[in-house]
Amino acid sequence: MNQPTEPGSAPVVEPCVFCDIVAGRSAAEVVLADGDAVAFLDRSPLFPGHTLVVPTQHVVQLSDLPSDRVGPFFRRVQLVAEALPVALGRPGTFVAMNNIVSQSVAHLHAHVVPRQKGDGLRGFFWPRQKYGAGEASAVAARIRDVLASSGVEDDRSDL
Structure with missing residues (x-):
């Protein structure tokens, strides 16, 4: 490196x-x-x-x-x-x-x-985990926000 x-x-x-x-x-x-x-x-x-x-x-x-x-x-x-x-x-x-x-x-x-x-x-x-109530939606939203700020657009209308 x-x-x-x-x-x-x-x-x-x-x-x-x-x-x-x-x-x-x-x-x-x-x-x-x-x-x-x-x-x-x-x-x-x-x-x-x-x-x-x-x-x-x-x-x-x-x-x-x-x-x-x-x-x-x-x-x-x-x-x-x-x-x-x-x-x-x-x-x-x-x-x-x-x-x-x-x-x-x-x-x-x-x-x-x-x-x-x-x-x-x-x-x-690694051991599998389960999301708590509403946790998956919150995690997905954070990831989408980072991707959107990087210029990546999701063209699916259902999000």
Whole structure:
């Protein structure tokens, strides 16, 4: 991640293992690589075939990825999610992404994990909660307000 040390100084570049993989400086089992993303096997997989998809541009979280790069990045995630069931004989995949919290490497990455019914994956999700009376409407309104202030419009007339 680049951070200026003081005004007018050169940015400090922290080592990034994913940038090293993208640049070919670190070894990885790469399954897809192009100008938009690199996909490689996770070194500590949940199941064999667990793949990480990273944008070639160093960004820490999804909101840092330029909007014109989001579609191409997620198309690569989609391609990997389509390939794993065919390649590994699994009926589906689990796709997940952390932003800052629980992000072991500070470089945006999507996990694409092959899944099958009864595979034993448990505890990966947080405990579920229920909304109290009126709480869901209030939370949704706050989110809509932030999106609206960011210039995102909802064209549904039922809101």
